[in-house]
Each structure stands twice: as structure tokens, then as C-alpha cells.
Amino acid sequence: MDAVRATGLVKRFGATTAVDGLDLVIEPGEVRGLLGPNGAGKTTLLRILFGLIRPDAGSVELLGRHLDHLGGDVLDGVGGFVEEPSFYPYLSGRANLRLLAKLDGRGAGTDEVDGALERVDLRRYAGSRVGGYSTGMRQRLGIAAALLRRPRLLLLDEPTSGLDPAGARAVAKLVRDLAADGVAVLLSSHQIGELEKVCGSYTVMRQGHVLWDGTVAELEAQAPDSAYALFTSDDAQAHELAAGVARVRVQRAARGGLMVAARQEEMDELVARLADARILIRRLELMVSPLESMFFALTAVESALELDSLEPQQMAERILAGA
């Protein structure tokens, strides 16, 4: 039984088609990354999966149950949030979770609620009104609210938004651990680096269409060249060596070192040759990952503006464009 089986989803808003004939299948234990530039239809897709909006065409099955887009039991076992988590600001974090637990029909077990708050390190603020919470604290409360449902399917929209690095790492670990227990996860994010830490497969969307989907292995096989920053003990000789490796493109970087565009296998070959030539590698940095390069290739160039580290990507893009 698939965790998610969406077939032929279409959603229009006036003249705009937000989701256009989308198919999506996620299996239990799978962590699927959902990528796309703004306006790609990611949030609309998540809202359809949560039953918040009804598609104009197509059907959705969650955990084997047909979604009728009026919520209810069909969402049993489905947790998560879309966009930033929202709560009642005049209630405490604990009261919000107890209230949501009531809506789940679980009652309001204090231990269970406090356990969920403990898991996201919010126990200290459990009695404080949510109106006083920071963005990161509300994000953590959203994760706690999702965990409270003991999900078999997690739908998460930018779950690390507003979190500090330690919090983001903890979320990544949580997702991996849940997946190991068989929980399917659909993770929508603009932070490609965060997705790469946890996802085993990806769906790339643009203008309501799925441009590409597949596993990490398929991605690595099909992705365009990655881009690396390479600093060696002898950049001039390293440049000469790299130029001699098939399908490796290289150029001097403005701030020193080399910018290299290559696939993983060719990069391995280059590193081996540098070693044979006794050229020391002082720093080797992945500037544009296979996922990023695939994302660049599939979506418009301007989507780079949405990424976190703009400068390295622009540099890498210049390398790729100069090929």
C-alpha cells in the first residue's frame, strides 16, 4: 500500500493552473524531497494532499484511503503542516497541543503532550502563550503537533525554516529515524542542502508540472555536472592536469583556486591524478551538488535567486555556462 498515490491532479485558480496533471507516488519509509521555484505548485499540492483545497480533477489516496477533501478519518496517520505552523496565540503551547489532541480523538494526555514538547525542546515554554513564541519555536511546536498524531505519513513544508543549525540537524535526524520506522515523508523545501541530508528521492516541479522525479541514484546518473572549488599546492599544474581529464571543465577562479565542473566519476579521476602528480589538495568544496545542478537545469536560471548561498552558485553557474 502506497503512502501517497495521487493521479492526474489538476487545480486551477482562474486562468492560472497551479497543478497540471500531476502524478505522485510515495512508498512507506520513503523520504521524498519536493522542489521547485516559487509558483511551481508545491504548496498547492500539499494543500490538496491535506484536503484543504479540492482539485478540479484527479484523485488522491493517503495510506490506502481515498481523500474526499473534507478531512476526517482519512487523515488519520497523516501529520505535518503546510507553510508556517499556526496556533492559537492566546493559548499556551501545551494547551494548543492538548486541544489538537482532542480534535484527533486521542484525549489530552498530559504525558503524551509533554513528551512531544520535550522531543522538540519546548518543555520549558509549554505554559507560555504561543503569541510570545519566536518563529523557530512555532516551527518546533508544529513538529510536535505532527508527532502527536503518531504519523505514518508526514507532509512537511519548510520544516527547518526559522530553526537554528542544531535544530535543523535535529529535524533531519528525526525525519531519518521516522523513515527508518516506515514513516513516509514528503518534504518541501527551498533549502536543497537540507533536502540532500535526508531525502532518498526527489520530485522537481515547475508551473504545476512534475519536471523530474526519481531516486538519488537516478539523480546522480542523470544530473548535469556538479561544480567544485579546488585549492591545491600548485594551481597552475592542477589546472593543466584537469584540462587533460575527459569531460572535466576547469577555469581559474577570481579569488584564487580553480572552479571545476565534472561528474563524480571524473572528479574521482582528477583527484587520483593530482595525487599521482604529488599535488596537495588543500581544500575541495562542492559548490553545486548534483541535485542543485539538476534543479538549475530543469528550472529557470532566475530560480537561483531563491537559493541560500547565492554567490557560490552564481560562480558555479558561470563555470557551467562557460562550457
Added chain:
Amino acid sequence: MTTIAPSAPAAGSEPRVKEGVRDAYRTEVHKLMAQLSTRMLMLVCAFGPFAFAAILKVQSGTPSDALFGVWVHSSGFAISLVILGFAGSWGFPIVAGVLAGDLFSSEDRYGTWKTILTRSCTREDVFAGKLLAVGTFAVGLTLMLAASGLIAGLVFVGPHALVNLSGVLTSPGRMLALTVDSWLVCLLPVLAYTSLAILFSVATRNGILGVLGPLLVALVTQLLDLIGKGVIVHQLLIGSAFDGWHGLFTTHPFFGPLFVGSAVSLVWIAVSLTVSWRLLRRRDFLAVSSGGAPNWTTPIKVVAAAAATVAVLALASSVGPTGVTAYRVAATIGREFNNVTLLQQSLIGRRVPPSARLYIQPQCNRRGTKAIGPGDWNCNIYVYVPQPNAVPYQLTSVEYDVSVQYNGCYKAQSPPAFLGGQTMLDAAGGSVTNPLFIVYGCFNPL
């Protein structure tokens, strides 16, 4: 955050008792109880009548424009009934607006629709739970206000007999029963206003309009009461349903307005809730705009529709027959004048046989261009007093200025030169309310 541990092994299918509406109801009750506005309403309903009664106690003035208002120093039941009259005009719309006007729109404001609708309750559960919760509070607050008003009146003034709307002194036991009945029959129109507030909240998604909507409807009702003479349109308004209890306080009770008001309330409830549910059921819950100006398109449309409705009602408010005619006014005030005159005679110590009747000829005319309809009337009451040596009677006339409402209720006041002031001395030398000074009465306008 450094230690997010995984939850217990993914379950989601563990056995549990799940009753969607019950769960949603408990949730909404919890939320309502946590809100400052609800707590303030509870405080006002619980203690407001005591404050009102205490203020009346320390001053000699009376809210004489309200039915029974002139009697607030004479009977505790009058205080409860004055509060009920005010609540029907303004209090209940305020309660309904504050309770229900933000019930649905607050979910938009906080962005929490997506939070609650992604749990295990259906939209139907959430809608029903909200309705039941707000209905519970509306009924609860009404009963709280009723109990508080009654207790405050009895504590500060006492459980004394009260002159009814036919001018007959009515026993405390009978008054208690009628007062309780009056509050109870107002529950339906209270729920109608609450349903209307829900409709405003769902349709506009705007808490301000949701809260103010019922109050604006009440205001429009008051204005229409002033300008229209037709009885049909008035009876279709929710506010008119609060007048149904007046008929209980006449010597020969009439129930027509009460039944019509109850039926009209039920129709308002059914229509408001049906439209609300259809709007909510069909709605797509899209992203909440996180900045910029709020979307006022829908509220403006709703306000425009409401304004158009008001205009139509204003134009139609004089359509159909009027319940206020010279015959009805004269007949009612004549009978009542007889009763309060005999009551006055009794108060000053004269013996009044049970079968005593005055010989009265009332003559009433409406001031203004129209001879019928609510408004200001003038009634001359000619009383033929049997006296020894008079042939055959001595004629005395009393003039009353009568303010008649569309619902058949009136307040008649005579200049002090005719019948004395608001108070007089009774047989024991105590100061009592002069029953002839201000006379309240009602007749069936249907």
C-alpha cells in the same frame, strides 16, 4: 533544539474512541472559555444586573421609557423585565456578535484553519462543534443574565406584586412565572442572532464585521421600527421576536406575536446556518496573506448586500396592514385606564368592589398626517363619575400622550396637572408609584 527524538513506533491505527462532533465541541468550548471577550461577557451577565439594580436603588429616577420602567422601585420583577427589554434591543445582539461573530473569522486571522482541518475531524465536525459550543454559551449567558437580573431585582427591591400591561396588580408568584417564561421565550431569537453572527463571520471572514453585524442588524431593526407602519416586515425581523413576551403580561394573554416571532427565529436560524455551511463546505483554504492590506473585497460585498437589504426593508416597511388602529388604541387604553384608576383608589384606601367599573369613553387620534400606525397619539378619556346630586353623572376628561410602537405596546403619560406626579401617598402615608402617571400597555397587533 538539540534533542529531537523519534516518537514511538509509527502507529496511527491504535484503537481509540473518536467522536468528531464531540471532540470539536470540547475544543471550541475550551477556546471560548480561554478568550478574554467571553470572560468579560460572563462577568457582565453575572454582575451587570446587580450594578444596575444598585444604581437604581440610590437614585429616585426611573427608566420610564422601558416597559415596566416606572415600577423599578416598586417590584423586583420590573428590574428583570427592564433588563430583558434592553437585552432584546441591544444586549443580545452584542452577546451574539461577541460570541459568534469572530468564531470562524478568528481561524482566518490566526491562520489556524489548516491546523484544525488537518487533524482527524471533518469540516462537518468542526462546523457542528462550533455551532454547539457557541449555542451553549449563548443559552448559558442568557440564562445567567436572567437569573442575575431576577435575583438582583428581588434582593434590591423585593418580590412585590407588579402592575401588568393591562393595569392589573399581579401577584408575585404569577409575576415570577411570567418573568421566567419571558426570558425562556427569548432563547430562540437569541440563537437567531447568534446564527446571523455566524453567517457574518463565515461570509466576511472578518472579525470586525462579524462582531458588529448583529449590532448593525439591531440598529436597523430599531430604525425600521420608527419609520414603518406595516406589521408584516416588522414581524420578519429577528429583533421583533424579542417582543413576543409582551403578550404574556396582559390580563387576556395573546400569543400570536410570540408564535410568529419564534417561527421567524427558526427560519433565520435555518437560513443562516445553511448558507454558512454551504460557504464553508465549498471553501478552498488557500494561503493566508502574511502582509500588506487585508482583503476587504468579500466584506465590502457583504456590507453592500446588507445595505441593499436594508433599503428594500425600509421601502417595504409600510407595506401591508398596520396593527395600530384608533379603535385598538382606544379600546385598550380605556380598559387599562379603568383598571389603574381602580388600583389607585384602592391604594389610597378606598373600598373598590371586585365588580367595580368606571363609565369611560376613550377617544384617540394619531398625531401627523396618517390616522393609523405607530407613533405619537393623543387620547382623551372621558370619565363619567356617578355623584350624588349630579344629573346624571359628572363628566371628567383626562388627556394622555401615548407613544405607540408597531408591536402594539405603548407608554401613556398624562401631564401632572391632571393626575398628579409619579409618586403619591398611599393609605398608610407611604410614598408609592402613582399607577395613573405613566401607563404601559399592549394589544395584539396581528
